[in-house]
Amino acid sequence: MHYFSLNFLLLVFIQAFLANCCIEHERDALLAFKAGVNDTSSRLASWSGENCCNWAGIRCNNQTGHVVKLNLRNTNYYYADRIYHSLIGKISPSLIFLSDLKYLDLSFNNFTGSKFPEFIGAFRNLKYLNLSHTGLSGTIPPQLGNLSRLMYLDLSNYVEYEYLLNQYSIVFMLNTDTWWLPNLRNLKHMEMSGVDFKDSNVWVETLNKLSSLEVLVLYNNNLTHIPQSIPFVNFTSLKVLHLSEQNFNTTIPIWVGSLHSLNVLTLEECNLVGPYPTTLGNLTSLNKLALNYNSLVGMVPPLHSLTKLTDLSLYGNNIEGDIRELLLGKLSNYTLGNLEYLDLSSTNLSGTLTGWITDMTSITHLALYYNNLSGTIPIDIGNLTNLVYLDLGWNSFTCLLSEAHLTSLLNLKVLYLDENNITILVDSDWTPSFQLNTIWLSSCKLGPKFPSWLRRQVEIQDLGLTDMGIDGSIPNWLWSLSSLSYLDLSTNLLRGKLPASLVHMTKLVSINLNNNRLEGKIPFLPTSLKFLYLSNNSLSGQLRKNRKSPYKNKPIVLNNNTVETVELFPCGLTSLYYLDLSSNSLSGQLLPCWSNISGVVNLANNRLSGVVPSSLSCSVTLSVLQLANNILTGEFPFDLQFCSGLQLLDLGENNFQGTIPDWVGESFQQLQILRLRSNLFSGNIPTKLTQLNNLLFLDLSNNYLSGPLPRGLNNFTSMSQLFSLTISYYDTIVIVITKGLILEYDSQDFKFLKSMDLSNNNLTGEIPKEIVALAGLFNLNLSHNQLIGNIPLEIGNMTSLESLDFHKNNLSGTIPQSMSNLYSLAVLNFSYNNLSGSIPNGHQLQTLNDPSIYSGNPYLCGPPLETSCDISVRLPQSDGFLLVFFILLFKVKWRYTYFQMVDSMLERVYVMGVIIRRQNNWVVAHYNCLWPNSSPNHRCTLQLIKIQTVS
Structure with missing residues (x-):
């Protein structure tokens, strides 16, 4: 008994020792990895000393001391600046010595230009692998098929920049064949967006062998083929299917209706055509259905059985029908009442909002942008107390919108009513019950005074009041809205001067004041600015750099009396993408x-x-x-x-x-x-x-x-x-x-x-x-x-x-x-x-x-000229003319003298008679030619002046 106790205590001591001390060759492997990267923000600062198990991102097995988890995911990345907090360099092959590794995550770091590391296939115990958004290129090695225990795989390399930067998505292609994928028989989660599948025609049949697969996410894979049917649907465990930005050019496949476990079906921007399949009604477990940006046509089939549906998005297809028929005829009352997210924008729907909108008691996001909807906005829209996002822009609503429509919308954050015939009639002292972060009312009737109730919207980020007939100056309180990011007041009748400085508006990204009557100097601008539109005003100033640049010493307070010149060009605006100062009076x-x-x-x-x-x-x-x-x-x-x-x-x-x-x-x-x-x-x-x-x-x-x-x-x-x-x-x-x-x-x-x-x-x-x-x-x-x-x-x-x-x-x-x-x-x-x-x-x-x-x-x-094409020119017959012609042909000196004489005569003589024959009559005409000395071109006109019979 005493002997057993000693062994137990020794075992506990050994485990405790191993738990607090990593294995030497694994520590050396991690240090080799560290040496191969540029740690831009000291994320690996703790990687020193003997015990690697205490280093950031490392976890060891409590019993063996082996490193089992390496998590260096960059959680502070920005899509628009992937270098921020990234590890930059190469993935060292020394990591192969981490033989017990079960979890590897290097996502959102910058290994651009590096080939996909083949040694990853040696981690036979690996269950979690995430190398997404790392800039790796080349071919995904088939050795990954050795990872038979793998349950989670993310190799996405698809980074989408902010759309306002007008830059397209950047894709680092990882070419691959898919034959090795079925070896990952335990795989439950797979994301491979941005991976080029080499236009594989068998990708569906290959993935269908993964019976354990629950999540499949594929964006922008250059896929052009998707079979309409497959003999046997094996991946029935699928709960999430995301297929987006492909080029299938076919109808939605029949076999999709057999995926009865699906909770989420997203087939966005896949160039799908034809009608909506009736088999969509079989997906009774669906919570989300998104078919945006395709070319589907016709009315949606009955979806009454989709009682769990809370998210429906059909943006950009051509339903072309009455919205009432869609929402009341194709969905059950239960589903309509449970919908939280509905986007039917740009679907060519017509009809009105009455008779159905108040049934959507759970709705938080309602987008009906760019349709043919008309009529009024019902006053009981205010009963949708959960509403956060409302977009009714670009329709044909004709109505008054009063405080009564909006007062009960306590949770409203986003409001788009632009490009309608809506008159917004609220008291200037009205205090809304909500705090908007986005409001877009362009082309609505709101003027002529600037809406003072917006002053109390202190969380506003996006404000669009384009073409609303607003007359007068811009109120000073607008420039104190520190949260403002996007401001569009273009095409109004705004007058007066702008503030001397806007550098305090540190979140301002875009400002559009085009097509107004503003005058004076252009302000000092915040360094956050990306878009500046000030065209078609009466702004003035010289394009020379101010010696007292506000960007060097902040904060700074300027007024119109102290600003003589304006630093217009972006010497301090490092984020500027769009600069439009056209049609002003700028000089210098x-x-x-x-x-x-x-x-x-x-x-x-x-x-x-x-x-x-x-x-x-x-x-x-x-x-x-x-x-x-x-x-x-x-x-x-x-x-x-x-x-x-x-x-x-x-x-x-x-x-x-x-x-x-x-x-x-x-x-x-x-x-x-x-x-x-x-x-x-x-x-x-x-x-x-x-x-x-x-x-x-x-x-x-x-x-x-x-x-x-x-x-x-x-x-x-x-x-x-x-x-x-x-x-x-x-x-x-x-x-x-x-x-x-x-x-x-x-x-x-x-x-x-x-x-x-x-x-x-x-x-x-x-x-x-x-x-x-x-x-x-x-x-x-x-x-x-x-x-x-x-x-x-x-x-x-x-x-x-x-x-x-x-x-x-x-x-x-x-x-x-x-x-x-x-x-x-x-x-x-x-x-x-x-x-x-x-x-x-x-x-x-x-x-x-x-x-x-x-x-x-x-x-x-010939037409449209009056001169008929049956007129023929009659030249005098003269042997003497032929004699002169041959003399001039062979006597070069005589030829030069003759043509000099003719040129001199033509400078003085402007009228030459021509006789032409028209049928049985002779037509006497004036053929006028002018050779002005000042022009290399001549001008000739033909004038009929007399017709006489010649016997």
């Missing part, structure tokens, strides 16, 4: 601080002068630069070549001079819009410009460019395509001169903006035949140049043309008959050339019956 020179802006700069329509700084530091993520209609000088800004991410560059209406550099065609491979019109550029159009394959819009008009048009115009492949492209600019406007009109195109219409304007230059030579390959152009203008030769015969291939202008050149030959293929042509001008022959007719050309289209071409005939 530009500052070289552009490297801080990663998106859009618009300073067009001001009075900026001087040269673009040679020290310009351009961010590669700058996508839009608009400096049009200023007084800027100098040559094409050299440092712009480092702005390789530019998609839109507009330097038009300035005084830039010199040549267009070759590197424009090499550096701007993303460029889609290039506008240099109305400057002083000279020299040739560089041939390398045709390397801009993405170019949709080119305007070099009103310059002094010379030489021939470059060959290789067919390399503008985006101009050749007939289909419309998606362009990612945000709130940008481009001025286009076409069809004789000055038009404004905003970013939503840029996909139709395929145009080439080279007019009003000194271009010479022929029109290259390759130009007819640009079948997507809607506007082509080569007028006011010195082009010669024929119009390309296949110009009719440019079937998208709506406007074609070749006037005031020296083009000759006939007008190609293929012109009759231009069915969209609305504006045409071939005047003042040397074209001859009959004018083509047929189709759209017959509607262009203005004779001025063809004036100044004396040898053209």
Whole structure:
């Protein structure tokens, strides 16, 4: 007995010792891992000393002392800045010595550029593996199939940035075949978003072998195939199925209706088509059904049996029916009363809110945005006391909204009523019973006074009062709302001055005051600002840096009496993404601080002068630069070549001079819009410009460019395509001169903006035949140049043309008959050339019956001109003329003397008689030609003055 006690005490002592002291080679392995990473925020500061079991993120087995858990998940990450608190570097293979590891989590750290570590497959005891959002690349090794005890697997590498940054999701692809997955027979939870499945056609059949699987999350996997049926559904344990951002292009599969254990079904943005399957009604365990952003059509099938449903989201499909039929006809009263989350936005639903909305006693989130709903908002909407989120924007409601509608909504946080015909009628002294963080009332009737009741909404973050007829100044209390992040007061009648400083608004991300009547100086701005819209006001000031920058010494109090200049450019605004100060009265020179802006700069329509700084530091993520209609000088800004991410560059209406550099065609491979019109550029159009394959819009008009048009115009492949492209600019406007009109195109219409304007230059030579390959152009203008030769015969291939202008050149030959293929042509001008022959007719050309289209071409005939094409020219017969011709042909000196005499005579003589024959009559006409010394072009007209019979 005594012997047993001693052994027991010894065992306890050994276990206690092991529990407080890790194994040496495992400690060395962890230190090797630490040495291979950059610990940006000292998260591994405790990794020192002998006992690794006490280190942060480490847990050891109490009996053996082996490390069984390594959890270094970065819990302080931001999606927009993944470096924050991340471990940066590589995953050391030394970790293979942690042979008893059961739990490994390195998620949300930064191992970008590293290959997926194959040695992970050696951890045979591993039950939990999370390497998500780590930037790993390459192929997922099949050795992971050795982890037969694994229950949780997350290899997602799909990080979605804030949508307002106008940056698309960043995906680090991990290519994989799926054949090894069935070996993970104990797997219950699998997330592999962002992993490229190599367009596998058997992924469903493979995963169907995992009978224990309960959670499956797959986002953006390049999947294009999903079978409509499978012989036997084996993964019936599934409780959560998330499939999103795939490209199936098929109907919802039948076998989905066999997953009777499903609590959550999310099939968002999968390009699903066709009707909603009736089998959805079989999923009686569903709590959440989300089919957003697909192309499903028709009314939803009966879902009466889904009595556990609390979350229904069908956003972006085309139900196209009455909302009452959907909610009262397809759901049970029990389900309607239990719904907590309902999103039917953008589903083309019609009807009213009456007769059903008060039955939704549990609703917290109600979104009916962008439909055809009409009528009034019932006053008993106030009975929905659980309501937190209400979005009725972009419908056709016509009603009054009073305090009685809103008083009982104690929990309301988000209210969207924008783009309706709603009059908000509340007392100016009203104190709401709720505290909103988002309110959007754009286009509702609320003015003319600024709504003072908003003063008591101290938690407001997003405030949108666009186009509401608000007149007067912005109240000072608005600038004291410290929680404000997004402010939009655009398109009102706001007057007065802005505060001298807004640096105290440390949460302000976006401010939009476009299209008002504000004046004075632009304030000092907070460093948190990403979006600044102040266009179309009367703001003034110079673009020179204030020596007393508010960003160096905070806090700072400024007033209008102490501010003489304004630091407009973002030398201190490190977060700025969008800057729009266009259409004001700003003057001065530009500052070289552009490297801080990663998106859009618009300073067009001001009075900026001087040269673009040679020290310009351009961010590669700058996508839009608009400096049009200023007084800027100098040559094409050299440092712009480092702005390789530019998609839109507009330097038009300035005084830039010199040549267009070759590197424009090499550096701007993303460029889609290039506008240099109305400057002083000279020299040739560089041939390398045709390397801009993405170019949709080119305007070099009103310059002094010379030489021939470059060959290789067919390399503008985006101009050749007939289909419309998606362009990612945000709130940008481009001025286009076409069809004789000055038009404004905003970013939503840029996909139709395929145009080439080279007019009003000194271009010479022929029109290259390759130009007819640009079948997507809607506007082509080569007028006011010195082009010669024929119009390309296949110009009719440019079937998208709506406007074609070749006037005031020296083009000759006939007008190609293929012109009759231009069915969209609305504006045409071939005047003042040397074209001859009959004018083509047929189709759209017959509607262009203005004779001025063809004036100044004396040898053209046929409608719409009065000159008939049956007139033939009769020349005098003279052997003497032939003699003179041959003498001039062989006597060079005589030929020079003769033509000098003719040129001299033509400068003094402007009228020459011509006799032509029309049927049996002779027509005496005046053929008038003018060659002014000041112009390289001539103008000829044919006038009939007399008809007489000749026997």
